[in-house]
Structure formats: C-alpha cells, structure tokens
Amino acid sequence: MRRLPAVAAAVVVALMVAFFGITLNNTMATTAQMDAIRAGAYPVSVAAGRVETQLVQMRTLSSRVIYVRTASAIDGIENSYEEIDAELSCNIQLLAEEQARTGIEGNSIQGDYQRLLEAQAELIAFCRDPEVTNAEVERFVTRSIEPIVSQLLHTNAVIMDNSTYAVEQLYVEGAARGEQTVTWAVVLMVAVLLSLALYLYLFHRRWVLQQQLQHNVEEALELAQNASDAKSQFLSNMSHDIRTPMNAIVGLTTIAGSHVDDPERMRECLGRISTSSKHLLCLINDVLDMSKIESGKIVLNEERFSFPEMVSELVTIVQPQAKSKDQQLEIVIGNVSQETVMGDSMRLNQALLNILGNAVKYTPEGGTIRFTISEGSAADDAMRIYRFTVADNGIGMSADFVRHMFDPFEREETAAVKATEGTGLGMAITKNVVEMMGGTIEVESAPGEGSTFRVAVPLRPVPDGEGDADFSAMAGMRVLVVDDDPDVLTGAVEMLVAEGLRGEAASGGRQAVSMVAEAHAAGDDYRAIVVDWVMADMDGVETVRQVRRKTAPTVPIILLSAYDWAEVEDEARAAGVTEFLSKPLFRSQLCRVLSRCCGFGQPPAHGQRREERRQLQGRVLLVEDNELNSDIACELIRQTGAQVETAANGAEAVDMVAQAPDGYYDLVFMDMRMPVMGGLEAARAICDQACQEGRKRPSIVAMTANAFASDRNQALAAGMDGFMTKPIDVRELERTLGRYLKK
The missing domain is CATH 3.40.50.2300 (Response regulator)
Known part of the structure; x- marks a missing residue:
C-alpha cells in the first residue's frame, strides 16, 4: 500500500512522456502529409483539370474541320493545336510522372497523347489534300481522334481520382490522429485525477471492492439474461420461419386433395408445395451447417470437378429466380484458363449460391445483378486464385450492419428485409466456408445503392484431357465477336487470342455489319462470327440476318445467349444461325464450338435441336x-x-x-x-x-x-x-x- 503513491506518480510521468511523444509525432506526420499533398496531389489535380479542358478543346477543334476546310480555317486550327499543346504537354508530362510514380493502371497517358498529336498532324494533312472528301475526314476524326481523346480523358479521370483520394486520406488520417491525441489527453487527465484521489481510494478500498463484486454479479446476471433472450429469439425466429413453409405445405396439400378432378389446380398446388418444401429444406440445412461449423466438425471434400459445369449449375439455379423478377443477370467470365480443379465444389457452390440468392432477393424488380469470374496467380505455384464478384443495384445495407453481417442470425432491421424470408445464417455459413477453403470475402454496400461481394478462393488445377484439347488447327483464323457488354467482349477476344486465333470485337450489331462488309470487300473474310442475342442497338437475330447478306453463306455464325434460346431458335436458324452457345462463356466451350463449326471437328446436323433425354437401361x-x-x-x-x-x-x-x-x-x-x-x-x-x-x-x-x-x-x-x-x-x-x- 505504501508504494501506491510512488507507482501512481511514475505512471503519470510515463503517460505525460507518452502524450508528448504521440502529440509531437502526430503533428509532424500530419505536417509531412500536408507538404506531400501540396507538392504532389494538389498540382496533379490542378493539372488534371486543365488537361480535361484542353482535351475537350482539341476534340472540338478536330470536329470543326469537318465543316470548314478553307486554308485559313485549317491554318487557324493548326495554330490553335500548337497553342494548346504548348501548355498541355507540360501538364501531360506532370500526369505521366504521377502515373509512373503511383503505379496507376491503364494506358500510358504520355503515349496516348503522342498518338493524338500524330493523329492531329495527319488530320491537318488530310484537310489540305483536295482529293480527300469531307466524309473521309469525318471518318478519320471519328475512328482515329475521338477514341484517343476518350482514352486520354478516362486515364486523366483515373489520375484525378487517385489524387483526390490522397487529399481525402489527409482528412481521414488527420481526424484519426486528432482523436488519438484527445484520447491520450483524457487518459492523462484521468491518471492525474486518480493519483490525487489515491488516498481516498485507500480509505474506501473495501467499499469499492464490495461495489465491484456487486457489479460483477449484476453483469453475470445480465449476460445470462441476454443468453436466455437470444435463445428465445432464435426459437421464435425458427418457429416462425419453419411454420411458414409448413403451413403452406399442409394447406396446399388439403387444397390439392379437394381438387383431384382439376389437373391445372393440382399442378399449381404441387408447384407451390415443391417451392415451400425446398425453402424448408434450406432452413434446416442452414441450422445444421451452422451447428457443424460452430462445433468444428465440418470437413471439406477434396475432389476433382469441372469449373464450367459448377458455374453452369449455379447459373441454372439462379437465373429462373432473376427472370421471375424481371431482373437482368449478367455473367462475365474473365481469364479463366484452368477449368478443371480440385476442391469442394458443393461447398463453393453453396457459398456463391447464398450470395447470388441474396442479390436476387434484395434487388427490386427490373434490377441488375452482375456475376464476374476471373482467375489469377497465387503465392503457391501449384494453386490458382479464383475470384468471384457479385454486384447488384438493390436496396443495399447500412455501414453499421455491414460490420456484423457475418454474425449468425443477424438480419438488418428494415421493412424490406423483414418482408423477405431468411434465418440470418446464410452469410455466416458463407464466410466460414470461404475461410475454411483458405479464401477471403469482402463486401461494399450503401443503402439504396446496392451491394458488391468479392470472394477469392485458392483451388488446385488438374490436367483435363477434354479441357486441354488441341485447337492449333485453328491458329490464325479470323473470328469476329459481337456483344454490347465490353467486359464479355474483351474476355471473349482474349480467349481467342490465347488460342492463337485472330479475335476481333464489335460492340454492336451495326458495327458488326460494317466490319463484315469491309472484311469481305478486302478479301479477308471472317472464318466465324459469334453474335450475342440481346443487344441494345440491334438484336442478335437481326444482326445475323444482315451479316448473312454481307458474307459467304458457308461462314458459321454462332448465337450467344444467357437465356433459353428455344423461343427464338426457329427464327434464328432461318436468319442464318449455324449453332447456339450458352453463357457463361468459357474458353474450352468457345473453342470447341468454333472447331466443330469450322470443320475441325464433327459438324452439327442442320436444324439439330437440343438433345432429348434418352431412356436408361439397367x-x-x-x-x-x-x-x-x-x-x-x-x-x-x-x-x-x-x-x-x-x-x-x-x-x-x-x-x-x-x-x-x-x-x-x-x-x-x-x-x-x-x-x-x-x-x-x-x-x-x-x-x-x-x-x-x-x-x-x-x-x-x-x-x-x-x-x-x-x-x-x-x-x-x-x-x-x-x-x-x-x-x-x-x-x-x-x-x-x-x-x-x-x-
């Protein structure tokens, strides 16, 4: 007891030294960060703003020559180019240095700007050539200058966003350091007050101990009460969630029994009974899975499975749910080269199905759900990282709920969520399964803005004879891919190029018709054409119909679709479609269909329908x-x-x-x-x-x-x-x- 005052004094001195050191360090760090922003992010933001204005001026000048081609006007435009370039080149240089320093991904802004200068010089030369028509000048501006300016503006926006982020980080870190300083000041003040009250504490020690004991008893009672309330709440939730589908099953069974002479009503009742029973099974499986996870008894299977088959089964389950709500389900396959892997396909399917199912449930009718899959390298050379991203424009979640959304039985207390069936176990199971597989799961969301889930799972690829088929016979073959989704378009072209084909892209039906006509006129026809069914400017069937008029009748045309094409199959074949291919689009599937259609494999029979289910014998x-x-x-x-x-x-x-x-x-x-x-x-x-x-x-x-x-x-x-x-x-x-x- 006699040493307590000395100990208290030592603690106060130590806290004062720590407070001084932390305050000094925070002040110096904040000042250094402000200096860095003043020297880097701020001038970069200013330069980016000027670059944007000057690029727009250049684009306007480039469009003006289409309408005015007098010698004086062309000279004026050339002088304007030079005046803008005098200032713009300095700003471009500053942005290029920022791009190189921070490692911002994307095209080199300096390289693109050099291409723009060369294109502008070529435009001036075109305009001065009397043999060049206005239409040719306009085509040059549209195809050569506009894309470069657009790319420069995009890169400039990325650099500006990066600089803005650096400024925002100053405020975030400044607030954090200020909060830290205040916290230490409070701690120091408390320590001083405690040291002054030390003797009073000694006299009242017995009373304090009694109060602490009473507090512990009350806290233990509160914990026990909370545990009892949590159990009662869980039983109440499960009773409600289980009785809801059970009530439907019992009631619909009674209704079906009273309408045995009405086949249509019977089928309706049986369909609803099936839906309710599946929902009940999901509830039971969730509870059992959570019980296994919490007891540590769950074991992952290590088995060989086909990645495309797993994804196809997943999409087959989710797509009807999305279609029933008139939602657009977009599936984008990135650079997935290793398609046969070792892992627990059932658990992976379960985790992804939980995320996709929630996206469908909490996205209003007419919304959009985007499912993206890609493959990347892992630290272990024998493994590959498979990344899954599910983004929707649904109701979103609050930041407070996102922090504990993976806790069991947690559901956000909003009217939209309460109106949707669920136990609050799906995301807890998903997180546990992903982490057991050595993966990670992240989520970004905001109320009214939708949610984005990112899952990364390491899987070990294994050789697959069918997936590793030899497509070398198609090397150099020119193939056109038509799709208005830029991600799908880029992924498909990359797949073709990876197999040695000359893959080219058209972002819409009209562009595709033009490219096919140009290729035919140049004597370098496309050997095959892949056309998406649903596009904004012109649907796939009409595109095929017009393409057939511009190319040889023997050129295979493959219709690509994320939906059931049965309703359009007859019309599509009449328009000239050779074969159909379903999304999601994997490399092996695309190359196998191209090989078959182009004569390198067994050709499909004309008018062949989907294979009917054959009867089994045994x-x-x-x-x-x-x-x-x-x-x-x-x-x-x-x-x-x-x-x-x-x-x-x-x-x-x-x-x-x-x-x-x-x-x-x-x-x-x-x-x-x-x-x-x-x-x-x-x-x-x-x-x-x-x-x-x-x-x-x-x-x-x-x-x-x-x-x-x-x-x-x-x-x-x-x-x-x-x-x-x-x-x-x-x-x-x-x-x-x-x-x-x-x-």
Missing part, C-alpha cells in the same frame, strides 16, 4: 427401410426407364445380391441407417462377397439423409462408389443413374 436395387421414401424413389427411378427392385434393410440387400446372377444388378442405392443391418455394413459385406467369389459387384451409391462430409467419407471408406443426399434431387438422381446405367 436394373437398380433400392435399399430403403421407409416405405414412403421407397415408393417415391422407385417412381422417380422408373421414370428414367430403369428397372428397380427393393430391399427393406441391409441384410436383405446382401442376400439378394448374393443370390442374383453375376451382373444382374447394375446399381445399388443404399440407405445408411436401417434396422437389422445398416448401409455401411451391407456395403462392406457386398464388396467382400464379390471379392471372395471373384464376381463383378454392382456399383453402390449411398442415398441417405446423413448429409455431412464425414458421412460421405465413411460411405466411400466402406466401399461405396458415390454419395447422394435426401431429399432426392431429381437432376442429381438422373445424373447418377446416367453414370452407372446404359443409355
């Missing part, structure tokens, strides 16, 4: 102890054309396989939890019998409600060949049957 043994589940599965399997027999438990299944002729059963669907003998034990017994007797055993696929990765691993370890979860997904069932049965 016999399936369904092992299921629940009679209702067995009846449902049997009916679904029979609809594919396959024959099906049933067993009520694992022991019965082992006997039926043992007594059947060799090769009698092609596939066994095995439930995991059954009386008498479970699925794991039965699978081991079937494998052991086949090995001992030298027989070919049937393929075994688990069909179970045990949906976790640990259950999958146990099934594979028991000798099973595949794994399916209940409730049965019809598409997954058909894919599984198609893998093991004959068509």
